[in-house]
Amino acid sequence: MQSSKQLGLAMTLTLTLTFALILCLSPSGVESRIRWRKSVQLSLHRETNHTKVLGSFRSQKWRLKNILFPTKDTEAVGGSFAVTKPVSRDNLTNSHNTEYYIKAYFGQPKTQQVTLLVDTASANLWVYSSDFANKSCAKHNGYDESKSQTHQQNGASFAIQYASQSDLNGFLSTDTFTVGDLAVKNQTFGVINSAPLSLCKRSNFDGILGLGLSQIALDGVTTPLDNMIAQGLIDDPIYSMYVNRNDSDASNGGVLLLGGSDPTLYRGCLTYVPLSKVGFWQITVGGIKIGSKTLCHNCQAMFDAGTSLIIVPCPALKVINNKLGIKESSKRDGVYIIDCSKASSLPNVVVNIGWKDFTLTPSDYVLNYSGTCVSGFASLSDCSAETSSDRSDELNNIWVFGDVFFGAFFLLFDFGLKLIGIAPKV
Ligand SMILES: *[C@@H]1O[C@H](CO)[C@@H](O)[C@H](O)[C@H]1NC(C)=O
Ligand SMILES: *[C@@H]1O[C@H](CO)[C@@H](O)[C@H](O)[C@H]1NC(C)=O
């Protein structure tokens, strides 16, 4: 059911071709009432062990390349890569601010709990099979259809690439899928029974919850979000994320709100912008600056909760690194180490979205791993290479707003009207 507010919004967009819209019907008004009618709040968790983090970024870049350019060859970025990052659970669990997770259940009765990575750049749900987990990857939980009364056979094969050159392979299955108190019936998902052992061993998630739009769902599988709407589990086709990055508040990774928004989690009004590429959560950003230096105009940016950092085209990264005093030699595992003591004096990065400025301060974009500070900006390609190919041109055209960006702003994803809403976090 579309709310009257959303219909109004749609009409505004259609009639006036408005590029962006700032909407503020709160505090006590329409927005808060509508947004909360039928929705669920899930907590995100985080892990406190800071060791394995640095090696994990390469695998994310590999994954991103695959997502953005699936037809291209997919060699690892700059040599061998360590696979995947650690994880934590349920109230958006957060792994060292590199990934965010929730807890969910497969089947009925609700006995099979798993930890799922929250990913906005894919649109499928998948989980390891219990058989595979037991045999090859004992630290993980998996799905066992024989323990569910609601399982329905599907059997079509399913393959997905993630963070490694080998596919994850398995088959499709259909069952009840529960997040928070939303029991989604007849959800079809991938059950993975073959995966690179390195991925499985190094990662902390048992599967992935893809929150992209249906256009990018593999095998045309109905997405969990679309099923929630179709089954009336949530009223509004939206979800929102509030990501907590405060290291001294370790148990709290933030929240994922399915079907809802929460005006108490952001300041001012949400600025809405239409998607520029439907499928991904991709928009046209008016401009990005570091200090007084412009990094781009009308740039394309994709929101990806499955990427830790902000991925930047090479020309912009060179300017950023210059401003941050980073030399190419301070690159480690594909990311740039920064002197912690200089962090507070670094310039802000200002992103103009819908004619409004959104500011990232050094404390937003410098990650501190127990005294090792890492710049929140990295590139997909090797920016020190002088050679330019079609491919690097493509890679040089998109910004990917990963968890560093999610950490600074409250984000709303509207898959009905195909909009993103953004506001500073409280
Ligand atoms: C953190 O992780 C590392 C690598 O897996 C492990 O060796 C270490 O024991 C862990 N530390 C704690 C406190 O759990
Ligand atoms: C999530 O965190 C909140 C506050 O920390 C807590 O009250 C709640 O029980 C947690 N929810 C779950 C499902 O663990």
Ligand SMILES: *[C@@H]1O[C@H](CO)[C@@H](O)[C@H](O)[C@H]1NC(C)=O
């Ligand atoms: C996997 O291990 C769990 C826990 O020991 C067990 O309950 C489950 O039946 C096993 N699954 C399979 C398919 O063997």
Ligand SMILES: *[C@@H]1O[C@H](CO)[C@@H](O)[C@H](O)[C@H]1NC(C)=O
């Ligand atoms: C789920 O599938 C079963 C069997 O095909 C069907 O009877 C039922 O109506 C479906 N439920 C929903 C909510 O789609």
Ligand SMILES: *[C@@H]1O[C@H](CO)[C@@H](O)[C@H](O)[C@H]1NC(C)=O
């Ligand atoms: C981080 O969390 C701690 C503990 O909850 C709190 O005291 C502190 O104010 C928080 N810091 C920020 C910047 O919010």
Ligand SMILES: *[C@@H]1O[C@H](CO)[C@@H](O)[C@H](O)[C@H]1NC(C)=O
């Ligand atoms: C980074 O973390 C270390 C230890 O966790 C702390 O002592 C230091 O003050 C932090 N530096 C910054 C710039 O936050």
